[in-house]
Every structure is written in C-alpha cells, then in structure tokens.
Amino acid sequence: MPPPLRAYLRFLVEQPRLLTFGFALTLFSSFGQTYFIALFNVEIREDFDLSHGEFGLIYSLATLASGISIIWVGSLVDRLDLRVISLLTMIGMAVGALLLSWSPTLLLLPIGLYLLRLCGQGMYGHIAITSMARYFEANRGKAISIASLGYPGGEAIFPLIGVMLIATIGWRESWLVIACVIVLFMIPLVLSLLRGHSERVQAYEAALRRARESDRESSDQSILVRADRQWRRREVLRDRRFFLLLPAILGPAFMATGVFFHQLQLVDERGWEVEAFAAGFMLFAASQVPMGLATGILIDRIGAVRLLPFFLIPFLLGMLTIGLISHPIAIPLFFLFIGMTVGSVGPLFGATWAELYGVEHLGSIRALTTSFMVVSTSLSPFLLGALIDINVSMSAIALGFAGYCVLASVSAGIAVRLQPPPDPE
Template sequence: MFKSLSLKVIIFGFIFTFFSSFGQSFFLGLFNSSIRDALSITQGQFGTIYASATLLSSFLLIWVGKKIDDINIFKFAFFVTILLSFSCFFFSKISSITFLFIAIFLMRFSGQGMMSHTATTTISRYFTKSRGKALSTSWFGLSTAEFILPVLIVYLLTVTSWQNLWIYISILVLILLPITSFILVRNLNFESREETNQNESNEKIKQWKRIEVLKDYRFYIVCLNMLAMPWIATGVFVYQSFITESKGWGTYVIAQSFMVYSVLSVITLLVAGFLIDKFTSRKLLIFMNIPLLISTIVLMYFDISFSAFLFLGLIGISNGLANVLGSSTWAEIYGVRHIGSIKALTTALMVFSTAFGTAFFGLLIDTGFSIEQVAQVSFIYIALAAVLLFFVRNKLNPQYL
C-alpha cells in the first residue's frame, strides 16, 4: 500500500501521534489523584487550572504551529521533541499550583498540540491519492497508546513514584524521537509528494493562505461541525461520573462501555481511510456527526444499562471519522502549500473546544440542568451545524474556489 519514503512518513506519523498521548487528557488524568494529593487541591481547582492551561496552549499553537510551513520538517520535529522532553521533565517537578499550571500548559501544548499537529500536517502535505489511508494509519498510533498506556501506567505507579515516571518518559522521548525522526524524515522537504499517476495534482488547486481561509464563510461552517465531537465528547468524558449517577448505570457499566467506544473508534478509523480515498473527505463530511447526534438521543430517552454501550459506541464511530476528516478535509479544500498554518489554526480551535466543553458542561450542570437537558443542548448544536453544512455541501470542491 505504501512504498519507500511513503512508508517512512506513515511510521513517523504513527510514532508522533503515539507520543502525543503524553499530553492527552486520558493520560494526564491518570495522575489526577496523585497530583491533587500532593498539592492538597480539589477536583474543581484541578479542573479550572487544567482548562485555563489548555486555553493558553491553544492560543500559542496558532502562532507556533504555522512555522511548519517555513522550517524543514526534520528540524521542526526535533524542536517539538526537545520541547516535549523538557515538558515531561518539568511535569515531574510539580510542587505548587503555579508549577502545575505551567506543567499542564507545556504538556498540552507540546503533546496534544504540537506532536499531533506535526504528524497530521506532514502526512496531509505529502499524500494525495492515499491521504485517507495514511491519516487513519497514523492516528492508529494514538489509539494504540489509549489501549496500552492506562494499564501500563497504573502498574508502574505501584512500583515507582509518579515523579520518577515522568523523568523516565522525558528520557525516553529525548533518546527515541530524534533518532526516529532522523531515520524517517531527514530527506523530506516541502516539495516531497507521494508518487501518483493521477492527472489531477495539487498545483491545479488554489493554495489558500490562512488569512484567505479566515475570510471564507465555508471555513466557519465546516469548523462548527468539526468542533462538535471534541467539545461534546470531552464534556462526556470529564463528567462521566455525573452521567453514571444520573442514569443509575452502576460503577462498572461506563468503564465497560469505553471498551466499545475504543473498538468502534479504531474500526471506524481504519475504514474511514479507505472511504476517504474512494469518495473524498468532502462527500463524507456530512455523515461525520450523525452517530454523535443519535448518541444524544440515546442519552435523552434511555436509562437501561445497555444504552451506555450504545451511547459511547456511537460517539466512538464519530470519533473515528472526525480524527481522519479533521486533517484531510482542509487539504482537499485549501491545498497543501500552507496546510501547516491552516492546521495550526484548526488544531488550536480543537484544543480550545475541549476546554470549552469542560467549562460549558460544568456550567450547565451547576445551573441545575439534568443530563437529559445537557444532551438536548448538544443535540441542537449538532443539528444546526449539520443543516448549515448541508446547504454548502456542493460548494466544498476546489474547483468552486
């Protein structure tokens, strides 16, 4: 399926998305209790610090992320690697609320932000006819991390302190990633492209600059749909205990449901790559949030334990679609010459939306909204965004630009 340099780029993307997990919520959440005990802070205080640091990281990503369009990918990857290693080391030194804020900011910026941005931008720029399969394969790195790391970290925390664990992670990043980057992408440049026999090429597509994209109304409509999954899913994950208590699902039902979420997310991720290469991202985009929309209906009207599996399973399907479409769609519509600066903006918006989801769900719950009413609000947002997308679905092709 992939040859030579193409295979190297795929492996590079897989490794970088895997290591982006160190800045993802599922990984940082594993140290929640240890950090709160060490600093004697509440869940609410931790959540406020986490959301604030995440917001700040999203703003910085808009500026730093666009540099990938101007700097050789190996040099850029090396910079991101050093930053991630330092961030992990700094995380091991948390001793106050101030240090906690800085540490979370660094991990969210370097891990969730820059690592995933580097991987997806590199793949989106290099691949054309196989972009969908390439992106789905690389995102499998994060899915692999989600499957392996929670159990591994829980075990390691029984044999060493969380501070030592972060030092070990820092050393691993510092040793492994520069070597793999040198081996895999040192010969990659801005003009490197997947070999293709297709007559159509990106040279015939207008290469939009970020300032032009910001003036395009379609960008905002697509973004409304792209951001539904991050903010709603994050709200669900953060407040899963509230959902469990409201529905009376029991302690282990939601945990078991996450297994369904993971499996369907991975399956959809792999299938989506082939569908995108066959039908294009633009045609699949309208279907992306349909499972998410149905999941809100499940949450509104069903209380039986089985509905938890259906609820999170549907979210998993939308998650698999969103991970791939979130990168390939922009390359199809706006070209790849300035994809780094465009992806920096969209990735920053994604990070921002996760902080928004945490705060918005919390605000609704504190105001007295039931989980069914929260689901109704989510349903309305998804439906309105989908209607807007429906009206512009035929105007997303490059030839309309």
Template sequence: MNDLLRFFKANIRPVGFAWSMTFLSGFGQTFLLSLYVPELLRILDLEKAEFGSIYAVCTVVASVIMLSIGHTIDHKPVKRITTLVLLSLAASCFFLGFSAWHISLLFIAFTGLRLNGQGMLTHIGFTLMSRCFDNDRGKALSLTSLGFSVGEAVFPLLVSAIILQYGFKAAALASGLVLIVYALGVQFMDLKDFDRQQVNTAAFSWKALGGTFSELIKDKRFFIIVSPSFALGFISTAIFFYQYVFAEEKGWSLPLYASFFTAYAVTRFLLSIAGGIWVDRYGARKLFGMYLFPMSIGLLFLSFVEHIYGALVFLILSGISMGIAGTVKTAVIAEVYGTARMGTIRSLFTMFMVFSTAMGPLLIGALLDQGVSFSRTIFLLFVFMVLAQLNALRILKVPRVREVNTVEEV
C-alpha cells in the same frame, strides 16, 4: 482493504512516522490526562470547576501559541521541529509529575501537554500526509489516525497501572522518559523527503501570516468546516474529561466502564481504516456532511439510559464519529484549500479545535457545580452537535480544488 495494505507496504516509512506522531500525541490528549484528575483534585484541594478553569486557561494559551508556530512545518526542517516538540512534551510530563509541589507547575504542564501533544504532534503527522499524497490521501490519513486508536487502547491501561502501583508522579515521569527516548531515535531517521516536499519557500513574515489568517476567517468555507470540528472537540473533551466523575455519579462500576473504553478504541480503529477508504472513493466532503450523526445518537443513549450499557452504546457510536473524523477533517481542508500552505491553514483550524477542548471542561464543569443534572447536560450537548452537523452539510456546495500534486506517489 488489499489496496490499503499495498499502499502501507509501499509507503511504510513516511506513513509510519506520521503514525508515531498521532500515537505519541496521546500523552497530551484528554483521554489520558483524565486519569490524573481524581488524584490532582485531591492533592491540590480543587473543585471540579476550578480544575476545569485551569485546564481551559492552559488550553487557550496553548491554542494561541499553536497559531503562531504551526506554520513552521511548511518551511522548517521536519526533524528539527519534531525533536523540539517531543522534548517540550517530555518536559511538560516532568512538570506534571512535580505539580503537587505548586499549582503553577500544573499550569506549565497542562499548557505544554496541550500544545505539544494534542496540538503540534497531531498537526505534524496530518500535515505531512496531506502534502505527500493526493489520490491516496484518504489512505495515508486513515493510517496516520490509527495512532489515536492504538494510543487510546494502550496508554490508559499502562498509565493507570503505574498510577495504582506507584502514584501519578511515577506515571508522568515515565511518560517523559519514553518521549525522550523517541526523540533520540528521530535523530537517526531520514526525513529529508518531507523537507523536499515543502512548496512554501517564501521568507516568513508575521504580516503575511496575519494576512493569510484574515483571508481565511472572512471566507464562508472556514465556518462551514470549523463548526463541526469545534463541536466535536468541545463535546468529546468535556465528556472524556469528566467521564469517571460521571460514572461515579451514575453509580456505575468504574472497572467495567474502563473496560468499555476498549470497545471505543476498537471501533475508532476500524472506522479510521474505513474512513480513509471512503474518502478516496467518495471524497471527503460527502463524509464531512454526516460524520457527527453517530455520536449525536450516542449522546441520547448516554443522557436517557440509566444502565451502564447506555455508556457502552455511546462509546461505540462515538468511536464511529471519532474514527472518521481523524481522516475527514484534514482531507476536507486539503480538498477545499489545496496543500500549498497546508501547515499554515491547518494551524488555524487546529487553534479553534484546541480552543474548543478548553471550553468543554470549563463550561461543563461549571454546569455540574451549579447542580445541573447529568442527563440535561448531555442533552444540551446533543442539540449543539446536531446543529453543527446540519451546518456542515453546506460543504456539499463547495467545489473541490484541483491541483497538480508536487510529490510523486508510489
């Protein structure tokens, strides 16, 4: 822990910037957007499956766009890219606020929120830290991932309070204003060090980009790494998207359930820190082979325990997996592929991750509308997650790439 604190003090500016990216990504994450679901279902008169379909289509579109722009962090000025992403995310919040006017505005809002929030802001933060650090990469990534935990602890409380007091429109517009203010603040930051760390200086071409993606997909390592990430995105998004619907069907107290989410955020926060230390000590590949097992056990509690405390156990165990995932998913990509084309390579993995978050609400919403029980649905998700984790164990046979880091670490 002392090493982590010393590292943070010595690198507070670059790490703090990356942390702000994951923190602000909360405006496009499912845990926050789920707060708008009950009101949007009522206002737009939509069934859960219909709403899940809209969310899925928008997320798929976002994932495709992500694939075409994620590479920009490898060769474009970081300040310019970050500013554009923040302003686009702010505009998406405004569209969400006015989505009651017409359903087409909801499509635009969700596409922008998923692309710029969950997709690009997260991508920027983790890519920069992977490229900046080698020996201390785990620490840098763990501190960056703490933005998720803090956002999950803070944003739901603030946004739900605004929704209850002033309505969802006010909450969405306030979110957009916060993002605009931060985008203005970015203009006064010195981010040139990030630009100097770019090692991919070749001129961009769509042909070369397509060749890189084709090469990656044909590589067996890709499917070993992408399977648990896909499973985690699919399952966590589906559950958190419909979490309040599940709570109502179970007859659980919604305020009590919401308070349990704090335990999830705290657990994720602590394991994000521990995960970074463990990555530097043991290597990302060892953790990657086992990080989904805690959440898998939690799914069994959620499926078979009728008391609301089954949900508490699930949230705590999910916090363990999600906390470690924030660090290990990016670190293992860097260990296996190197960092020379980190933005381009990570954008492909991010595309599949974003795509998985589209399929989760869509398929689970369809199952629920067809009358499949809550317990059976969760158990099916448990089986899926265990199979994905067993496949991930194959990463232990993949050697680590040894490279000379182009950046001098502090």
C-alpha cells in the same frame, strides 16, 4: 483478505517510513492528553495541596494558553523542515515531563502542563496529520487514517502503563521515565524515520512550481488536489464555508469532553455502575479503528468534502441513546456510536482542508482549527458544569447535543454546496 485491507498493506509496504512517523507521533501524543494526565490528578493535588477546583483551574488555563499558542506555533510546520519542527516539539514534550517530575514549587507546574498540552495534545497530532495530507495525494485518506490509528492505540495502552508506573515507582518518577522514553527512544526513532525526507520535499516543491507555471492546468498539479488555489490563512478567514464547517469541526471534541468529564453525574442519574461505564472506553477505542480505515478508503474514492454532512450521524445516535435509554445497554451503544464519529474525524478533516484550501499553507490553516478545538474543549467542562448546577440533567444535555448534531450537519451541507469566493489576485 478484503481488497481494502490489501490496499492498506500495499500502501504500508510502499511508504513505511513516513506512515510510521505519523502513527508514532499520534501514539505518543497520549502523554499530553487529558485522559493520561488525569491519572496523576490525586497525587499532584496532594503534593501541591490543591483542591479539585484549583487544579482544574490551573489545568484549564494551561490548556487555553496552549490553544492560543498553537495558532502561531502550528504555522511553523509550513516554514521549518519537518525534522526540525518534530525535534523541537519532542524536546518541548520532554522538558514538560521533566518539569512535572522535578517541580519543587507550584510555579513550575503550570509551565510543565502547558508544554505537555501544547506539544502532546496540540503539535504531535498537528505535525502528523499535516504531513500525511501534504505529502500524499492519491492515498491521502489512507495515510491520515493510518496515522490517526495512534490515537486509539494510545487510549488502549498508555492508561494502564501509567497506572502501573504510579503504583510501582511514584508519580514524579513516572514523568521522569516518560522524559527518558522521549529522549532515548522517540527522538532517535522519529529522526531515523525521516531519513531521506529532503528528496520528498524537493519533489513536493517541484510539483507546486510546475502547477503554478502551468496555471493549475498541467498533469503535475496532483499535489494541489481539488483546491482551486493555494489559500493563505487570512483568505480562509474570509471564506463563508470555513465558518459554516466550524460547528461540525468543533462539535465532537466539545461534546465528548463534556460528557466524559461529567460521566459520574451521568452514571448517577441513570443508576448505572461506574465500572460498566469505564469499561465502555475499550469499545470506544476499538470502534474508532475500523471506522477510521473505512473513512480513509472513502476519502480516496469520493473525497472528504462529500462526506462532511453525514459523519455526525453516529454521534447523533450516541447522544440520543444516553438521552433516551436508561437501561445499561445504552453504555456500549453510546461508546460504539461516538467512537465511529471520532474515528472518522482525523482522516476527514485532515483531508478536507487540503481539498478546499490546498497544501502549501496547510500547517497554518490546521493550526487555526486546532486552536479553536483546544479552546472549545477547555470550556466544555465548565459550561456543562454550569448547566448541571442549575439542575439541567445530563439526559437533557445529551438531547441538546443531538439537536446540535442535526444543525451542524445541515450547516456542513450548506458549506459544501457553496462556491468559493473569487481569487483576490
């Protein structure tokens, strides 16, 4: 067995509970992700007599509201016990699923979608990655990589399960089953995985106190990682590095969402088979796994910050592929390349904020970036649609995205070379 895999297995044996907790949250975040909710598109529109545009508007507004809400809700990870915030999030997810299952009027549909997007797309992953970054130091990269495996895992299994449920019992009954799974299986599982968490919190807080008392020079300051101090969110917003990193942070989700949403336009322009493009999503999910694990190893060896200027290179190649190649071979190459970047995003940015800004206020800092990402992905389909309406081709858009990757990488390279501003205290 290769040494990196042995390192992962040894780590799993040493810390099975918290790592499984992180993986479970990202896995079950699928119920709030667009690719899963979209499976119910036709049935929801028919039941509520909605057009494509009307349902799209409701969904976009629910996503925007969740993106704004997570700025505050996400900061609760810094203030509430991990068991409490996890339980509240799972209850919120179950209520959202119940509202979709039961909603007799259109008024309840946006509320259900809002809760699914806030808890599923937003908070599940936010809690998981923040916890991995906060409670693991020497193995932070591997911890985030393991937790992030839940994302491709969900992409691989839950769409098929969703289709089977809709065909077998109907769309409303499917959401009732999902609510029952959350209440009867997920809540007991998560709470059992967090048994003994009080001792972990006590050790974490003791290390922070010792580091402060020794003026960040003692050997106990490992919990502070490479950060020069424990930053608050308002301080981060005054740091030039943060804004220089934003284009790279937001880019992959924004671009991938836009291309996936308008995939039929791309397929039609290129003369490809829809089935061939749809099959590419399996490669997209599969390519994320090895890249995510490799990124975790690199983070633990050289740090996340050093990798930032380079992680968009595969995405750049993917956009060049669909922008320049009309042969169907472009489909697997595209999904392979963008999957490599998407697989590295979770570990990379989960660890970057801890390295730059410390872990004490990590929840509120990640909540801010998560909010930006959710809002950007809600705007992407509209902006690309507007370009398509004025006869801009998908290949031209892809080449524009390739240029964006270059500029974002340069911006990230500048950011990692800047010195942090002086401590205001």
